[in-house]
Amino acid sequence: MSQRVLVTGAAGFIGFSTARKLLARGDAVVGFDSVxxxxxxxxxxxxxxELDRLAAGSGCDWRFVEADLADRPALDRVFSEASFDRVIHLAAQAGVRHSLTHPESYVSSNLVGFANMLEVCRNAKVPHLTFASSSSVYGANRKVPFSEHDGVDHPIQLYAATKRSNELMAHAYSHLFQLPVTGLRFFTVYGPWGRPDMAYYSFAEKILAGQPIALFNHGRHSRDFTFIDDIVEGVVRASDRIAPADPGFDPVRPDPATSSAPFRIFNIGNGRPVELKHYVEVLEEALGKKAVIELKPMQIGDIEDTLADVSAIEAELGYRPTTTVEEGIAAFAEWFFAYRRRLAG
Structure with a gap:
């Protein structure tokens, strides 16, 4: 059966891609974004x-609201005009580096905005809220692969701290008001329609312009690069399945990933780490041009290596990423060239 779904961050990379998949399967979607x-x-x-074009061509029910999450009356109006079977909350102030210089935007979007979302979902008795967390919450943890069952009490930048705060806030609402909530920790998402502030996108721009690219930690970082289509598959599967309470939850030895409340945390990653140097080599091949590389030391706020343990989401939701880095980067490059032509023309 089709659902009515609110997708926040619908003009963003993952939000747009999620809304597109929901529309393609026949759901009614309301998008929300401050642009x-x-x-x-x-x-x-x-x-x-692109979402307008898809909806017009297929007759899908699509509406967009341009507003800020910190604007509580705007959110209240959206919920007064429609009831939702699901809310997928993907809006946030993103970016690790930006959080070092603009902390106030993270407080407004990621803390105040998320508190507003929890309140409207509680009041509207939304059947299930799914929200975006981040692999950055693992912070100073050096045990890999990262597991949802590990502690995440040492974030190393404000962005990660706000995402961990979201998880704690969501659990409190789930416990107090029996609001079913699922949090998703994304691992280095890439692909067509991606964010220009992400490394692979800025690398592509600089490579084509003949400008040097900086590889921090001398390119020895490894990342669990996850293609956008695989991420979206996980998001939709998580949203469809309402988070249950864990009947085996032990308050003496509490599991951070589950609860006696209807609350769940999942990693969404590829489960296969790729060294940054190799990632750049694949990008060079797809773009047809070699990079000018500058090797630099570690940046403050960076996590050295990321790797997702995805066994929980595989077991519970049947999620299995299928896209190789070579396939994903080729798809990105094809879109990237087309988008550049559109801007130039």
Whole structure:
């Protein structure tokens, strides 16, 4: 049966891709986004135009609301105009580096905005809220692969701290008000329609322009690069399955990933780490041009290696990522060249 779904961050990379998949399967979707200028709003508008085109061509029920999560009356109006079977909350102020210089935007979007979302979902008795967390919550933890069952009490930048705060806030609402909530820790998402502030996108721009790219930690970082289609498959599967309480939850030895409340945390990753140097080699091949590389030491706030333990989401939701880095980067490059032509023309 089709559902009515609110997708926040619908002009963003993952939000747009999630809304597109929901529309393609026949769901009614309301998108919500402030369309801010953290990166070029033309890309955000192009994503929204693509959703408009898809909805017009298929007759899907699609509506977009341009507003800020910190604007509680705007959120209240959205919930007064429609009831939702699911809420997928993907809006947030993203970016690790940006959080070092603009902490106030993370407080407004990721803390105040998320508190507003929890309140409206509670009041509207939404059957299930799914929200975006991040692999950055693992912070100073060096045990890999990262497991949802591990502690995450040592974030190393404000962005990660706000995402961990979201998980704690969500659990409190789930416990107090029996609001079913699932949090998803994303691992280095990439692909077509991606964010220009992400490394692979900025690398592509610089490689084609003949400008040097900086590989921090001398390119020895490894990342669990996860293709956007695999991420979205996990998001939709998680949203469809309402988070249950864990009947085996032990309050003496509490599991961070589950609860006696209807609350669940999942990693969504690829489960296969790729060294940054190799990732750049694949990007060079797809772009048809060699990079000018500058090797630099570790940046403050960076996690050295990431690798997701995805056994829980595989076992419970049947999630299995299928896209190799070579396939994913080729798909990104094809879109990237087409989008550049669109901007130039």
């Amino acid at each position: 801010n200028d953290y990166y070029d709003p033309r890309l955000k508008r192009a994503r929204l135009a």
